[in-house]
Amino acid sequence: MEAVRAAFRDECARLEEVLRGLDEADLDRPTPCPPWAVRDLLAHVRTGAGRLVDMLAAPAPDRAEVDAAAYFGAAKFTPEVDNARIDSARREARELPGVREVAEGFARAWRSADAAIAAQPPGRLVRTRHGDPMTLTEFLRTRVVEVGVHGLDLADALDRRPWLTPTAAEVVAELLAGGRPMPNGLGWDPLTLVRKATGRAALTDRERTLVDRAGFRWLSFGG
Template sequence: MVEQTPDNPPDTVPVVRAAFRDECARLVAELRDLTEADLHRPTTCPPWTVRELLAHVHTGVGRLAGMLAAPAPPRAQVDAAGYFGAAKFTPPVDAARIEGGHRAGRQLDAAALADDLDRVRRATLNAVDAQPPGRLVLTRHGDAMTMVEFLRTRVVEVGVHGLDLAAALDRQPWLTPAAAAVVADLLTGGRPVPAALNWDRLTLIRKTTGRTPLTHVEQAVIEAADFRWLTFSP
């Protein structure tokens, strides 16, 4: 793995923090009127229901606070793109993720879901605010990375799974502009999308994460431009 510098541009943490804050707050607002029937709906992340996918997101939102309470590793080794590597989606890792969603879903208190997610969101933001911008963390997968790069992965998790939840609930996507900008930049590696595609950020995110299939024309444009983006799996 290529070693990354722990330093970040001065405005990086506020930008990613704002995206995480806004997207989590929007998700919390969407949860306020969920019914028990809504929680049992299937999702496009099989075999999870809405309840189990929300439990997975809830766990992901709160993960950074615990990581920041642990000792920092000596140096960063991956960035957010590297975190979403092929090793994260091997059959054993996927099986553990699926079972974790089932287990957490069974423990989820539907009545307190929105308030509890908001509490976890605030705890994460407070933990981030108490750290210097270059703070390093060690993930449960053993990835050493900067705090802000891991927070970037949380924006991806909440934002992209928010699209899955919106689809399952028959609602319009609620992806916030701040989160859309962070996710799109990560998925494209900061490279411009071929102009002929004429995609907005929501379309870009749907297409590059497999939520919406590519048309033959789009595939041809991408191949002609030799455009490459981050391989991402839920």
């Protein structure tokens, strides 16, 4: 838990720092997650980062049945669910129209979640909005993925170097690889693995050959 919580805090604090340096025009830039503009993607990330507040206020399930990898199963991301997610982010984006409001809204969301986490006993279980019973630690891994991977999308939209923090990169890369070592010869650092495994950077012919030859399959996320 402590390593995952540190990754969540590091990545959220870094994104908060970036947001406080944006200008109004930045919010309307297109992103690699169409049809979202930056403001829409940030609304989605803000909601995801703060989701644990309500989850931890609800009764805990009796047992955990889903881990972080299974949480991202494609079955959850039906066209109906995906369309609702897109529309919800766009509505929420309109509620915080300015850069200052966006930055402060994200800061409140992730800091409130972190405070709620700090008050929990070891082994706390939660139930997700999809109905999945999980350990708090496993669900927090999914939050690191959301903030970290969408941070890459935001960096691309804002024409900035990726700011993925080392702690978050390690958590996300380990999850994407399913705990398996990378095939020999790739030489990827965690940031490269995250970009390649999530389709945010294309595989070269050589990389694809090495991956296929090793029979390696990283986890596939539905959205």
